[in-house]
Structures are given as structure tokens and as C-alpha cells.
Amino acid sequence: MSPQESSVQPFQFLLLVGIPVASVLLLVQCLRWHRCRWPPGSCQKPDDPEEPVSPSTPLPEYELPKQCQAPTLPEVAAFYQELHMPTRGQTITRQLMNKLLVFSAREVDHRGGCLMLQDTGISLLIPPGAVTVGRQERVSLVLVWDLTDAPSLSHKQGLVSPVVACGPHGASFLKPCILTFKHCAQQPSQVCAYSSNTSLLDAKDWRPLGQPGTHTSRDECRILLSHFSLYTCVLEPPLGQTARKWLQLAMFCSPLAPGQTHLQLRVYFLNNTPCALQWAITNEQPHGGRMRGPCQLFDFTGARADQCLKLKYISEGWENVDDSSSQLVPHLHIWHGKCPFRSFCFRRKSANGNEECSTLTNEIIVTMHTFQDGLETKYMEILRFQASEEETWAVPPPVSQPPLCNRLPPELFEQLQMLLEPSSVTGNDWRKLASHLGLCGMKIRFLSCQRSPAAAILELFEEQNGSLQELHYLMTSMERLDCASAIQNYLNRTPGDSPTRLRGGTWENCGLELDEKF
Structure with a gap:
């Protein structure tokens, strides 16, 4: 055997033996590694680093949970103390514990009393005899503008009313109290009242209230309360039926000042309730935005069709800054009452020394179409916007005015309703009052389909916070x-002559019977 052959044999031996052994060892190690991953974490040691987790799909914008630090006990105590502090008939809007709240509070005794949140259509009546003689109870009425406190709804369910809290939570009385608030469902029979038997700062547990003690009229929900908690209304159509609700479309913008190059217009898609409009007004205040013209009604269906807003016309001298002339609002943002808005930004075109062009840009006129996606040919609303530099946006100086009647006295309301309800050949009935309040022909036709058009137009007057003197002037004109005589007779009464009187913006019922209007 040659020296070369003897040197090759050990090397070949290592290749023949070493490679299979190394392969077997590597295979065993791989099997052990895979086994540790079945099931995940079953073989993971406490000291081993955790496997990276892929980020979950983000929630829709309107469902993002708030990451707030848990409040301390003193903070919670201060929160409820401020809510239950008597407000002397005033309605307070304030952000407390990261919640935007509108509230009023007072003390009641055996004579009972009423709380009303101004401009919202929300009231709480504590009847006479509900409190033991000789005792006084502090009660509060709270409109919750924190959208995360609303119930978690399915695609078929729609939110049609505000979330209202009566406090203190869990309080009970000798007689049922009456909570009243507005809803925007088209079919009252499809409205279901919900309650969360929790305090305002706790996690909510919404459950249906059931029919006993709950009365739903054309646009109002009235609940007999055995104890105080949180309440709202949800639209739940029966199987095979399509649910619908009324929206109000409100346009806002800032003043158009001389030399201003840009103007932004915002359109809100709101539930047709007074408190939803007040939320938009409050939301616009920090930006100097004010509502342009009356709100426009929209018939919104729960058929999962998104809402489209299309820009159709801009007056000469202005141009659209946005990339698109069309905006889209997800269906559930509106259906679940999230109060969304969409905006367009407009820019003045360069005048280039052209005086005529400069004059044209002193005013802007915009026309938009809004409809649900796929239903444009069936139903569409036209929105028109106009603003000019000559308009004065300054806040007028305070003047002495009669107190606003947030709600007409019940007996006067019923009397005017009976007088205005019958149709007149000349149209000098509720329809003429509707025209004086700025309603167009389509809105008047809509009101004519209601059970009581006169009651509907009087409620609209209430929402506009007109005084009795203004209503008297309208009837005279x-x-x-x-009708003017009926109002004058009521105004001529002394406070002691009426069982129901207005004090500081709240109604107090001193009689022994509850009025049907509540």
C-alpha cells in the first residue's frame, strides 16, 4: 500500500461516519425544537423571551378605546360631588374625568320637582309624594356626551337617542319618577329602551328594559324609573323589516373675513334630536364655527349603505382644494350615532388685479348632494351653502329679554294644538306657523304625515327656544x-294662579297629578 493510500483512508472514514452522525444529531435537535412549539408556549421556560406577536387589526376609528389612567378615590368622590351640587336651575356643560357632560342638579322634598337640560329635550320629573315628608334629596340629570358609554351594537341595531344618567346611581323613591328624552326613529314600535345598572364611571352593562313602564311616542321616550341609573334607546327592527331613522344635516363654517384666502365647510350627520345638534354646536365653538342655515332632514336607512357627500357647484372665483369632490361616511358611524362630519376646503382664485374677479370672491355659494351609496336615484337631498364678507358674525351685545320657554306650559300647549290642528281653507293653521319658522314645502309635507302636525310644529318652536312673547307675536301676525288670546291669558296669570310655572329655566309641578305632557 502506498503512503498516499494510507493517508486517504482515515479521511474517507471520517466522511463516511461523521456526516451521518452529525445529520442525525441535527435532526434530533430540530425535532425537539418543533416539539417545543406544539402547542405554543407549552415548552417555554419562564426566563425565555416571549415570541413576538403580530399587531392586531386596529379597531374602526369610532371604536378606539380610551387609554385612561384609573381614577383615584378622591378624584371619584370629587367627580360625583360636582355632579350632585345644586346648579340653581342652570344647565352646566363641563368635561369631568375625561367625559364631556351636560348636567343639572337640585334638591327636592315631598313636593317634588323637575330637572330639565336646556336645549336638549331631556327632563326628569320627581312627582309630589316621591320623597318622605321632612326629607330633602339631591338629584341630578346628566346628558353623557362620551360616545364610549353608548351600548355596543350590532349592524342591525341603531342608536336613536342620547345616553342619559339619573343620579345618584341606585337612588329610589316612594313613587316612580319620569325620565323623558327625544329619539329619532321613524317607527316608534321598533324602539327598545336600554338601561345600564352601573354608575357613570364603571364599565357599562346595557340590557333591554322591557315594555312595562316605558312609553315611546312619535319622537319621545318616557320611562317610569323605579331607581336611578343610565338609559338610552336602541332601534331594533323585527326580522325581515328595514329600520329607518331621521338625521339632521347641519353645516358649519367660520366667518368669511376680507382677505381670507381659504374657507372650510363642515357638514355634520346627526341624529334628529336636540341634544345631538347641541353637541355639534359645542364641538364647533373652539374653532369659531357657527351653523349656517337651518338643519335639513334626511331619511336614513339601516341597509348598510354608506353616506355620500358630493360637491356639485362652487361659485365663480373659488376652487376646491381637496383632491376629491366626493366624501364618504361609513354607514355604522351614522347608524350607531357617532355624530360624524365631513369637510370641504375652498380657496379664492387669484384675482391678478382683476377688480371684477375680486368682487366675485367676496361671496361663496356651494351646492352639494348627499345620499346613501347605491340609492342616489331613489332618494337624495340637496344642500346649499352661502356666505359673504358683508355678513356680521359679531356677537350682539346682551339685551334684556324675556326668559326662554324651553318647553311650553302643558295646558297652553294642548290648547294651541287644538286650535291649530284643524285644516283651514286659507292655510292659516299649523302650516302657516311652520312657514314662519322657516320650514320649506318638503318639511311641511313631512309634518302633515305625522299623527299631530300641530303638536310637531309646536315642539319645533320649543326646540328653537322661542319665548311666549315671540309666539304671541307670530300668532298676531x-x-x-x-291663539294669541290664549297666550295672552296665560301671560296675564300671576305665578300663584298656575299649577305649573317656570323658574330659572326649569318647570316645577306643584300639583298632585302628573301631567300627560311629561
């Missing part, structure tokens, strides 16, 4: 002297 309409030559409805019978």
Missing part, C-alpha cells in the same frame, strides 16, 4: 287672534 298670522291673524290667529284666538
Whole structure:
């Protein structure tokens, strides 16, 4: 055997033996590694680093949970103390514990009393005899503008009312109290009242209230309360039926000042309730935005169709800054009452020394179409916006005015309803009052389909916070002297003559019977 052959044999031996052994060892190690991953974490040691987790799909914008630090006991105590502090008939809007709240509080005794949140259509009546003689109870009425406190709803369910809290939580009385608030469902029979038997700062547990003690009229929900908690209304159509609710479309923008190059217009898609509009007004205040013209009604269906807003016309001298002339609002943002808005930004075109062009840009006129996606040919609303530099946006100086009647006295309301309800050949009935309040022909036709058009138009007057003197003037100008006389007779009463009177913006019922209006 040659020296070369003897040197090759050990090397070949290592290749023949070493490679299979190394392969077997590597295979065993791989099997052990895979086994530790079945099931995940079953073989993971406490000291081993955790496997990276892929980020979950983000929630929709309107469902993002708030990451707030847990409040301390003193903070919670201060929160409820401020909510239950008597407000002397005033309605307070304030952000407390990261919640935007509108509230009023007072003390009641055996004579009972009423709390009302101004401009919202929300009231709480504590009847006479509900509190033991000789005792006084502090009660509060709270409109919750924190959208995360609303119930978690399915695609078929729609939110049609505000979330209202009566406090203190869990309080009970000798007689049922009456909570009243507005809803925007088109079919009251499809409305279901919900309650969360929790305090305002706790996690909510919404459950249906059931029919006993709950009365839903054309646009109002009235609940007999055995104890105080949180309440709202949800639209739940029966199987096979399509649910619908009324929206109000409100346009806001800042003043158009001389030399201003840009103007932004915002359109809100709101539930047709007074408190939803007040939320938009409050939301616009930090930006100097004000509502342009009356709100426009929209018939919104729960058929999962998104809402489209299309820009159709801009007056000469202005141009659209946005990339698109169309905006889209997800269906559930509106259906679940999230109060969304969409905006367009406009820019003045360069005048280039052209005086005529400069004059044209002193005013802007915009026309938009809004409809649900796929339903444009069936139903569409036209929105028109106009603003000019000559308009004065300054806040007028405070003047002495009669107190606003947030709600007409019940007996006067019913009397005017009976006088205005019958149709007149000349149209000098509720329809003429609707025209005086700025309603167009389509809105008047809509009101004519209601159970009581006169009651509907009087409620609209209430929402506009007109005074009794203003209503008297309207009736006189309409030559409805019978209605004007009824108002004058009520105004001529002394406070002691009426069982129901207005004090500081709240109604107090001193009688022994509850009025049907509540």
C-alpha cells in the first residue's frame, strides 16, 4: 500500500461516519425544537423571551378605546360631588374625568320637582309624594356626551337617542319618577329602551328594559324609573323589516373675513334630536364655527349603505382644494350615532388685479348632494351653502329679554294644538306657523304625515327656544287672534294662579297629578 493510500483512508472514514452522525444529531435537535412549539408556549421556560406577536387589526376609528389612567378615590368622590351640587336651575356643560357632560342638579322634598337640560329635550320629573315628608334629596340629570358609554351594537341595531344618567346611581323613591328624552326613529314600535345598572364611571352593562313602564311616542321616550341609573334607546327592527331613522344635516363654517384666502365647510350627520345638534354646536365653538342655515332632514336607512357627500357647484372665483369632490361616511358611524362630519376646503382664485374677479370672491355659494351609496336615484337631498364678507358674525351685545320657554306650559300647549290642528281653507293653521319658522314645502309635507302636525310644529318652536312673547307675536301676525288670546291669558296669570310655572329655566309641578305632557 502506498503512503498516499494510507493517508486517504482515515479521511474517507471520517466522511463516511461523521456526516451521518452529525445529520442525525441535527435532526434530533430540530425535532425537539418543533416539539417545543406544539402547542405554543407549552415548552417555554419562564426566563425565555416571549415570541413576538403580530399587531392586531386596529379597531374602526369610532371604536378606539380610551387609554385612561384609573381614577383615584378622591378624584371619584370629587367627580360625583360636582355632579350632585345644586346648579340653581342652570344647565352646566363641563368635561369631568375625561367625559364631556351636560348636567343639572337640585334638591327636592315631598313636593317634588323637575330637572330639565336646556336645549336638549331631556327632563326628569320627581312627582309630589316621591320623597318622605321632612326629607330633602339631591338629584341630578346628566346628558353623557362620551360616545364610549353608548351600548355596543350590532349592524342591525341603531342608536336613536342620547345616553342619559339619573343620579345618584341606585337612588329610589316612594313613587316612580319620569325620565323623558327625544329619539329619532321613524317607527316608534321598533324602539327598545336600554338601561345600564352601573354608575357613570364603571364599565357599562346595557340590557333591554322591557315594555312595562316605558312609553315611546312619535319622537319621545318616557320611562317610569323605579331607581336611578343610565338609559338610552336602541332601534331594533323585527326580522325581515328595514329600520329607518331621521338625521339632521347641519353645516358649519367660520366667518368669511376680507382677505381670507381659504374657507372650510363642515357638514355634520346627526341624529334628529336636540341634544345631538347641541353637541355639534359645542364641538364647533373652539374653532369659531357657527351653523349656517337651518338643519335639513334626511331619511336614513339601516341597509348598510354608506353616506355620500358630493360637491356639485362652487361659485365663480373659488376652487376646491381637496383632491376629491366626493366624501364618504361609513354607514355604522351614522347608524350607531357617532355624530360624524365631513369637510370641504375652498380657496379664492387669484384675482391678478382683476377688480371684477375680486368682487366675485367676496361671496361663496356651494351646492352639494348627499345620499346613501347605491340609492342616489331613489332618494337624495340637496344642500346649499352661502356666505359673504358683508355678513356680521359679531356677537350682539346682551339685551334684556324675556326668559326662554324651553318647553311650553302643558295646558297652553294642548290648547294651541287644538286650535291649530284643524285644516283651514286659507292655510292659516299649523302650516302657516311652520312657514314662519322657516320650514320649506318638503318639511311641511313631512309634518302633515305625522299623527299631530300641530303638536310637531309646536315642539319645533320649543326646540328653537322661542319665548311666549315671540309666539304671541307670530300668532298676531298670522291673524290667529284666538291663539294669541290664549297666550295672552296665560301671560296675564300671576305665578300663584298656575299649577305649573317656570323658574330659572326649569318647570316645577306643584300639583298632585302628573301631567300627560311629561
